[in-house]
Amino acid sequence: MQYKIARRAASLSPSLTLAxxxxxxxxxxxxxxxxxxxxxxxxxxxxxHIKDAAVQALAAGFTKYTPSSGIPELRxxxxxxxxxxxxxxxxxxxxxxxxxxxxxxxxxxLATCEEGDEVIIPAPYWLSYPEMVKLAGATPVVLxxxxxxxxKVTPDQLRAAITPRTRLFIFNSPSNPTGSVYTPEEIRALxxxxxxxxxxxxxxxxxxxxxxxxxxHRSVASFSPAHQAHTIIVHGFAKAWxxxxxxxxxLAAPEPIAKAIDAIQSHSTSNPCSFAQxxxxxxxxxxxxxxxxxxxxxxxxxxxxxxKLNSIPGITCVNSKGAFYLFPNISGxxxxxxxxxxxxxxxxxxxxxxxxxFGADDYIRISxxxxxxxIEKGLDRLDSFxxxxxx
Numbered sequence: 001m002q003y004k005i006a007r008r009a010a011s012l013s014p015s016l017t018l019a020x021x022x023x024x025x026x027x028x029x030x031x032x033x034x035x036x037x038x039x040x041x042x043x044x045x046x047x048x049h050i051k052d053a054a055v056q057a058l059a060a061g062f063t064k065y066t067p068s069s070g071i072p073e074l075r076x077x078x079x080x081x082x083x084x085x086x087x088x089x090x091x092x093x094x095x096x097x098x099x100x101x102x103x104x105x106x107x108x109x110l111a112t113c114e115e116g117d118e119v120i121i122p123a124p125y126w127l128s129y130p131e132m133v134k135l136a137g138a139t140p141v142v143l144x145x146x147x148x149x150x151x152k153v154t155p156d157q158l159r160a161a162i163t164p165r166t167r168l169f170i171f172n173s174p175s176n177p178t179g180s181v182y183t184p185e186e187i188r189a190l191x192x193x194x195x196x197x198x199x200x201x202x203x204x205x206x207x208x209x210x211x212x213x214x215x216x217h218r219s220v221a222s223f224s225p226a227h228q229a230h231t232i233i234v235h236g237f238a239k240a241w242x243x244x245x246x247x248x249x250x251l252a253a254p255e256p257i258a259k260a261i262d263a264i265q266s267h268s269t270s271n272p273c274s275f276a277q278x279x280x281x282x283x284x285x286x287x288x289x290x291x292x293x294x295x296x297x298x299x300x301x302x303x304x305x306x307x308k309l310n311s312i313p314g315i316t317c318v319n320s321k322g323a324f325y326l327f328p329n330i331s332g333x334x335x336x337x338x339x340x341x342x343x344x345x346x347x348x349x350x351x352x353x354x355x356x357x358f359g360a361d362d363y364i365r366i367s368x369x370x371x372x373x374x375i376e377k378g379l380d381r382l383d384s385f386x387x388x389x390x391x
Contacts, residue, residue, distance in 0.1 A: 012131050016357035020341070024351035035378030037366045038351045040176060040325070042242040046279075047290045050241060053282035057275035066274050068266040069258075070097025070250070074277045077284040078250050085208075086219045088228065094258045097280075098265065099272050101206045101236030101249035106132050108202050108232050108251060109168070111260040113138040117167035122153040123359030124327065126176045126204070130359075138167065142359055147318045147329050151178040155189045162193070168200045171220060174207035177358045177365040178327040179320020181211065184218035191220040191227045201231045206249075207323040209240040209291055212299050215321040221252075229254055239323075240291060241283045246276045298324050301368040301375055308379045309366070312386050324369040327355070331362040333386055340364060347388075348381040 021039040028034045069075070075092040082088040098104045105128065113119055115137035121129050122143045130140040141161055145151045158169065171190065173182040182190075194201050201220055208217045221231035236249035253261065302319070305326055309317040314332030330340055337354035341364060344350050355363030368375055 008135050008137070011134055013127075013357075016127060016353060020345070020351050020353055023345070027345075027349065032349055034345075034349045034351060035374055035381065036351045036370065037368075037378055038353050040239075040323075040367055040369065041244045042239065042294070042324070042369050043371060044242045044290070044294055046242050046246070047283075047286075049286045050243070050279045050282045053286075054246075054275045054279035057278035062275050062278060064274060066271040066277065068271050069262045070095070070272060071274075071277050071281075074281050074284075077281050078252070081284050082233075082252055087222050088219065088252070090252045091255075094252055094255055096251050096253070096258055096261050096265065097272050097277065098236075098249040098251065099269050100247045101204070101234060101238060102128060103247075103269065104234040104236065104249040104251040105129070105202065105204065106135070107261045107264055108234060108253070108257075109133055109136045109138070110264055111257055112200055112202075112232075113167050116165060118163060118165045119168045119170060120158065120161050120166060120199075121170045121359075122151075122157075122172075124151055124175075124177050124355065124363065125170070125359050126172060127357045129170050139165075141166070144359070146360075147316070147327070147363075150318055151175065151180045151327070152182060152186065153190070155193055158190055159193050159197075162197050162199060166197070166199050168202055169194055170202045170204070172204040174210060174215075174217070174320075174322025175325075176207065176323055177325050177353070177355075179323045179325045181215040181217070181321035184216060187218055187220050188223050188227075191223055191230070195224075195226045195230050199230070202234060203231050204234050206234070206236045206239055208235070210295065210298065210324060211322045212295070212302060213319075213321055217322075232257060237280050237283055243276075243279070243283065246273070246279065248272055248276055248280050297372075298368065301370075301372050302326070304372060305366060305368050305375055305379060308376075308383070312379075312383045313390060314386055324367055326366045326368065327358075327360075327363050328366065329363055330355075333389055335389070336361050337364050344382065344385050348385045350378045350381045350385070352382075 024036040075095040113136040117138040221228040232253040237243040317328035353365040
């Protein structure tokens with residue numbers, strides 16, 4: 001039997017981060033001592049009060065369909081979060097609760113882009129952005145950056161890339177995979193260009209709360225009503241509340257875009273998980289004291305990993321200001337990222353993600369969302385691997 005696969009599916013590249021994480025877990029299940037730097041997943045448990053809220057919802061029988069874009073209580077809590085933390089006013093009708101931050105991104109792109117449109121994506125990028133753009137029939141336009149500029153796109157680069165076909169600019173700060181954080185001044189400059197040119201901005205702010213060294217998060221939507229009118233904020237509960245498996249994301253958008261996304265979601269996934277949404281309400285309205293201790297631990301790991309990576313011959317690494325990633329430059333080893341990571345996993349049982357997945361083949365991504373002892377062991381093995389290349 002010959003099966004015809006639709007072009008939109010056949011053209012996609014599978015997620016390398018998930019593939020590497022899956023292979024590392026399989027090797028661990030076989031009894032091998034694997035150190036995993038691959039997945040962007042906090043190693044901390046979901047705070048207890050959030051779990052309790054979901055358990056109570058289950059016990060109370062809150063297990064039925066909800067409105068497709070989320071329960072009113074959660075949409076209001078999200079609107080309150082934007083007012084309280086970002087100085088932004090949104091009506092609950094402008095808030096859409098989705099099945100994860102990734103789902104929110106896809107919904108935005110599907111609702112705003114179509115064949116013939118162009119979408120500007122700075123690289124290194126989160127690896128799913130270009131694939132989502134392709135699924136919508138649009139064309140990704142990649143703007144390359146390097147560690148020399150802390151992986152930040154400049155206003156001149158953005159302006160030069162905009163054409164009459166440009167529909168959307170995808171912006172991510174704090175960044176996955178680099179950990180870079182744009183300053184408020186840098187963010188405003190990029191936002192001003194999009195407002196001037198009539199280009200929408202999808203601002204991925206899921207790492208908003210994970211900041212170091214005095215770095216500040218400022219949403220591009222917060223600079224003026226015009227900036228807000230050009231911006232769709234995507235966010236989620238996975239990172240700051242360690243709720244990756246709960247599959248809950250959210251977005252805030254101008255009313256017509258929110259309405260279109262609501263329609264898309266009603267015909268695709270329908271509502272997010274009912275009782276998980278009750279946990280999300282507790283996440284937003286309950287105590288936030290877990291974050292301070294998590295950030296303290298992440299900061300220690302980040303400092304150790306950054307110093308260790310820069311001590312390895314052939315590797316250089318700029319320090320991250322946010323999220324929980326480092327993005328070391330491996331060009332001095334003589335290997336490109338896919339071969340580097342494949343050999344590292346095979347020879348030293350260390351799983352890292354090749355930079356080619358993020359549009360930057362001279363780099364690899366290291367997640368420090370794992371214990372310090374694990375980081376020490378894994379980076380010692382990486383050191384041994386690189387020194388073996390030089391022998």
